[in-house]
Amino acid sequence: MAAPTSPTPLEAGLGRALGPQDLAVLSPAVLCAEPGSPASRLRGRAGRTEWPTAVHDDVTRAAHVASVRDTRIVLVGGSTFAWVHHAVRQLRTAGSFPVAVVATDVTPDEELTLLGAGANLVVEPRAGAREVVARLTALGRSAAGDALLQVRWLQAGPMRVDLQARRCLVDDEPVQLSQTEFDLLAYLMGRAQQVAGHHEIAQQVWGWRHGDVRNTLRIHVGRLRRKIGDPPRAPRWIGSARGLGYQFLQPVAELGEDRSEERLRQAIAVLNAQADALQALIDTLPAAQDAATVAETVVQWAVTRGFGDAATVFRLDVDDAGRGFSRLVASAGMSARWRQSIATGHPVSEGFMGSQVYARGEVVQMSDMTRLSKRFPVTARMSTAEDLHACVMFPLHVHGRVWGDLAFVSRAPRAFPPARSAYLRTVAAVVALAVEARTRDAALDARAPGEVAGA
Template sequence: MSERASVTERLQALLECRGWPCLLVTDETRVRWVASVHKPLAVVVVAGREAWTRDVLAAARQATTAAVALVGELPTSRVVSALHAGTDVVITDSDHDDEIFARLLALVRRTSAAHDPGVRYLQAEILRIDLWAESATLDGRPLNLSPTEYKLLAYLMRNAGRVVPAAQILGRVWGWAGGDGLNTLRIFVGRLRRQLGDDARRPRFVTSVRGRGYCFAAPVVEQGDEGAGAVRANEQALLLDSVSRLAEATMTCSDAVSAAQMIVASLVEEGTTDAAAILRVMNGRLWLLAQDGLSRAWESAMDPGLPLESSYASVYAARTKELAQFSRMSANRPKYSGTAALLSRENLDVGVFMPIHLGRHCWGSMGVLRRSGQPYSAATLSYFRSTLAVYASHIPRYANSCSSTRGTADEQIL
């Protein structure tokens, strides 16, 4: 987070070149949302105006137990104030890049071991790890994992469905910077696969992607202490609050297009997703009403509308009235070849497409996409569905808003 673009760009480049993905926000409202929903290992605040910095630090500390670092050239009084406000460390931005990264790495290594009190188990088919006891079982049989093997397995499972770069794994599990230790990583992955009974040629759990890193391929479910699916209470509260605000805001819209624009802009701005689009069925095609986070080239490619063919995930959702989801576009290219072609230059690898229901019929669909490779949580998917329900409830008021340009009212639904 920052008001100072030059320092922010430097820190982002510093962290991302070492395999640490970053999400940038610029105000206390968004940091509260991002810290709750995206569950970062660390929040790095670049010091700006005193009041702004104080508000952001307070929001970050209220929203997450992750490490909070403040970066800037500050007088002693502001350093003391920041530490009292919940900052874990204050780093001088004039320090060498290697020193800044080493300080952040030490901070994350020390604080990331703390478990999430709402989630105890990670379950993937017959594999289960206990985050509190730092142990694992396979089909009920305890696994004899070394501490490093356990940390490696837990880190991969927390990033299930996403290809994690080798350098990032080495940084988070071993605390090593750069690409040093690649051979060590290969050895430990081999040991872990043997413990899990995984075949390297046809892996069930841990897959390798040549030149990129490793991926935990099986779906992972978070469970609480009693075995039920656990979702953070503050995340639920924030989602419900967002739905309420959207419901009030869309009441002021006079047509389907302006309401769609408001919804997709809100989803992207609050950090729930990186891109969103709402489409409508008209004249035997699916037409774009509004989008945010996608390029002009993509928008131009959508101008002719999409034929109602199932090679498009958005069309599949509209025609089948079911959710269409993928966690890796490359793996789903054969099924959604049309969508893959449209998104080939957008660098978006995770997507969910949902039908917009109007009674028993489908009026259109909404797609949400992200770059991180991490699938959307169950709570976030519920939030998307609730948002669409709010939008659909207003559609009767918008009945004639688009029919004059692309079809009659009888041609608007499937």
């Protein structure tokens, strides 16, 4: 059936029906739509944010993107029942995310068949935009709640936190924590090895949105550190990021009671998809002629494979005055306006988040860069213009120094999950090795023939 030329009521009203709270529950979202169907045009905009986050007409591609991201919901729609049924079955095997069928005419028997194939919800195609958003949001919240209950323990070396019993043990000895201290510890462990901003912690742990929270938070962190035996000058568990916030320093394993074969199969499917994607990148990099081509290859790979809505590679350089200068090498998912604004590079200053990567040579991660207008005004301004929020930046160590950085960015205002960050850290290491090899080749090519022969 040919797609109508005028927008359906759902298409026309989707942007008005979506609010910030809905986007927080339903992003990232993947739409898998049959080519030429009304569902293929089902995309709304709330402010600067487009939703769904990714749209694909290839079921295999949609399944891959949904499986490697922290996908909150997958939408399936089409004009042909057989196509929709096939898509639902294949997507159901890709992960535990909820699957909703939208913008699709089905009979009662066909609806039962789709639910049996793995769909969590089949939305009446003539439902209004507000009803559709309400039903999807309810499904998203339910799925998020189930996911939280699946994690029972957080384990970091000798520290073990029981989320259900609200207990903390260090070296098998119980640590008596107040409710506030437990919530703070659990939140930081849930975002292990990621810097959580002062206001972000206050909002997520206690619901505070305004005011100066730093002093109060410092007191709570101090009490927590004393109880878990963590000296602030040589912290083992909780580190401070000056001017930014705090982070749990050790890697954390999330353990649950659900050991079903289905959940194990889904976990293995995600790992296999990530391994395949990484192998594809490794197979492509040898063809890159120079560092710029390596950078272009990885940013295109990251966006095409769904590991971020955008990706960038910057190189650390110096200007004529000997000051640090950051130059864009490659980007994907960014607008032409953004690329033009950064075409000449910019000084490495405190207002640029990348300066933290260059200064410390460590990973920097933020859940919402648009809120950093006071701390990183340059980064906040650039991010707001592109409607980009979460970011994880990796230093690229080449020949023993920081050559530049590789950043993965998402439109969802939530930090990259720890498992995703660990995977992308491996990607950054592979890219750094490729850049080092190309720069070494370039240095050899620049030497005189006699020098090379006598080397």
